[in-house]
Amino acid sequence: MCIAPIHPKADTPTATQKRLCLHVGKKAVSACVQIPARVNSSLAPMIALHGISRNADDILHAFGPECDRVGRVLVVPRFSRKHWPHFQTIARHRPDRALLALMDHLRQTGVISSTRVSIFGYSGGAQLAHRFAMIYPQRIASLHVAAAGWYCAPDHKQAFPMGLGQPAEPEGLNAASLAKRQLRNFLTLPIHVYVGREDVERDDALRKDPSIETHQGRSRLARARSYAESLRRAARARSIPAQVEFTELPGCAHDFSICAKAGMTRLVCTR
């Protein structure tokens, strides 16, 4: 573990930012931690996860001022390509351990006091965010998933990783079984699904498996709608009052910075 202070950015003059690096087994994860000048202890710390472009600096730049304004501790991890080529899923690779290690370290060092965090993820980060919340709902104050390419639906009929049915050949951790046992707790969480209204392009990064297209739709917009509805349906089937909010961001395609400017980060930080 190493901690190195970095200079406050011009647009977050009152907050303190620190960079840390934690070793998790044979891998390492780095993170930038921003501590606001006045911490609002009623707000859970925010962990904001980058997508497959690993644009952690963009995430920090977009969330920093908002978190500082409301007094929220912000943690922006960075999963390196070298150590975490597939950070979006929890099975053979264990990015969940990296997130738990970060949370525990920040508690042990007194940076945060809550055991729960609000977790945001964009695109590939949204995939990790919702899978983490499905396995560790008790560590989540609220879940914010934005523009994921596809989702793990609370549906036992679809095989993992698209649903919670047993995969033909489970790899590593049996995440389907674990998430299934947490499903009731997961469905009680406040869950916010965001997507750009123009996020309909079928770009190279979008998975186009026929099974995903059949169950979730052909674009990120359709898949986000489908996911929000599947959450509500699963909660209804279990008589759980769902706290699912679906937000379309007008004029936004698949671009984090544009979504942020369209008000997504402000919405996330104040919810």
Next chain:
Amino acid sequence: MTHLAFSTMKWCFSARRIDPVLATGLKEDLAQAAPGDMILGRVISIGNHTRIQLPSGRPATLYPGDLVALPCGARYAPDQFEGVAEIDPKSCDMLAGGGCVGLMRQRNERIKPPTQIQPLGRITGPDGRVLNTRDFALLERLSTRSLPAICVIGTSMNSGKTTAAVALSHGLTRAGYRVGALKATGTGSFGDFNKLVDSGAAYVADFSDAGMATTYLEPMERVIGGIDVLLAASASQGCDIAVVEIADGIFQRETAALLADPAVQARFGGFIFACGDAVAAAGGVLCMAEMGIRPMMLTGMLSCSPIAAAEAEHATGVSVLTKRQLEDPAEANALAAQAGVTELDRAA
């Protein structure tokens, strides 16, 4: 006997809740000794137990002539002794290193005879009453909050129960829970206690915190009351979940009685069964089915062998988890959910 003399003798771990400065005198009516009474003894000869476990968590080497303070108690340990809570004024037996003196009835062939103790008297406090572990127990009903709990049981002593309880306590702690790690029955020993502390559990206690040096041959209502005291203490300490180990095998007197009691079963959201091989797993699962218990999973020495684990899963339909899997926060977290930890509990 001065306070200083009492304070400098070797007090044992199972009497850790008693402050030696309270010891002021002796009663020589040893025939009146009852379970939990503190006995002042002089080591006659060194046998199986060459050391005594101190309240500080350190083992102290014993020498002939040492003065020791131990509670009178019974012992049930298939790998060592069976003994009863009785004191022969001429000589009695050190039945456990954590502190338990009584009379040995039988012993495992592979171990030495017990360390011999010459009892000098029952230790009395400032009011002239005999000091008894019962009077130093945690207060009853510290909390009325119901705590989700996972119970760890096994085929026998050394089947892997403590390893499983420690691993699960660690996994749950890593998953973010405040864990109460409890040992509900057995004979006082710091080995298991210290392992539970090292697991990171937020609160660790055993039956000696409920006033019993050992639970063997104690009345069942007292043993059950002890479990309730420990669970309530865990809840008072802000724990989210308890991991409760019940000692010995499922055929042992107190363990069998506890498991057969529906009211005791209802205190636990799930059971984990530790065993050594697939046949033991199959037999244990069948026996537990007769009591109305279906374990959530199997573990123990069995889990070290993938072949044995596969046999057990095939024979019982119950999954096997290794120590490493129990330590995994994701696996431990799922067991917590299965045992009944809900968002509502956490919000309470």
